Amino acid sequence: MLVILDRDGVINEYDGSYICSPTQWHPLPGSLDAIGRLCVAGYRVAIATNQSGVGRGYYDLDTLEAMHDKLRQLLKGHGGVIDFIAFCPHHPDERCQCRKPATGLFDQIREHFGLATLEGAIMVGDSRKDLEAGLAVGCETYLVRTGNGVETEAHLQERPLEGVGVFDNLASLTDHLLANNSL
Template identity: 75%
Template sequence: MLVILDRDGVINLYDGSYICSPEAWLPLPGSLEAIGRLSVAGCRIAIATNQSGIGRGYYDTTTLEAMHDKLRSLLEPFGGRIDFIAHCPHHPDEHCHCRKPRTGLLSQIRQHFELASLADSVMVGDSRKDLEAALAAGCRPCLVRTGNGRETEEHLKERPLPAVRVFDDLAAFTDDFLGTRR
């Protein structure tokens, strides 16, 4: 099973500000353990993340890789791993094909894992863009209330999307997904 995660607000703390260094990249409580549990259960883990801070000149791809290296290192004690990371470095004004809610990042992930479709995959995000991308790519969409998730949940009441499941955080999603309780 493939689990696709948004990064900011799902795995790490996010308050709407750009995370521009490994020092500023801080995991949400329970997120590393949740990824570890998913990995140990045999799930493949991918990340699909918009990183327009690169296009805006706030940080570069070397810094982004250092943040991802930190994530990988912090996951090791929990048996967690990230099998693939797809990121969009573009400024929103570039209208690229990869920036969520477009499906370019999910297409990269599908191609990386040599899958015919993402129908058996789930995507966990904290924004409408994540959910729209998941639906457009054929994934099952899940929303977490961390990051922008609570605000997104409120907006879904006004403009609903089909088949979206909502969880308090990545750990609660993992409990449900693996059929366990914390």
């Protein structure tokens, strides 16, 4: 089973400000342990993340990779592995096909894993863009209330998306998945 995670606001702290260095990148409480538990249970984990800070010139690709290296190193202590990271480095004005809610990042993930479809994969995000992209490719899609999640949940009351589950954080969603899904 494949789990696709948004990064900022799902795995790490996010308050709407750009995270521009590894020293500014801090995991949310319980998120690394949750990823570790998913991996130990046999799930494969990928990340689909918009990183327009690259396109805006706030940080470069080497810095982005250093942030991802920090994540990978911290995960080792929890038994977790990120199998693939798909990121969109483009400025929103570039109108690329990879920036969520477009599905280009999901196409990269699907191709990386050699899958014909992402139907049945799990997508976890904190924004409407994440949810729309996950639903568009047939993922079982979940909103977490961390990062932008509380605000997103309020907006979903006005403009609902069908079939989106809501959990407090990645740890509580992981509890649910491990209790209810068998691989």
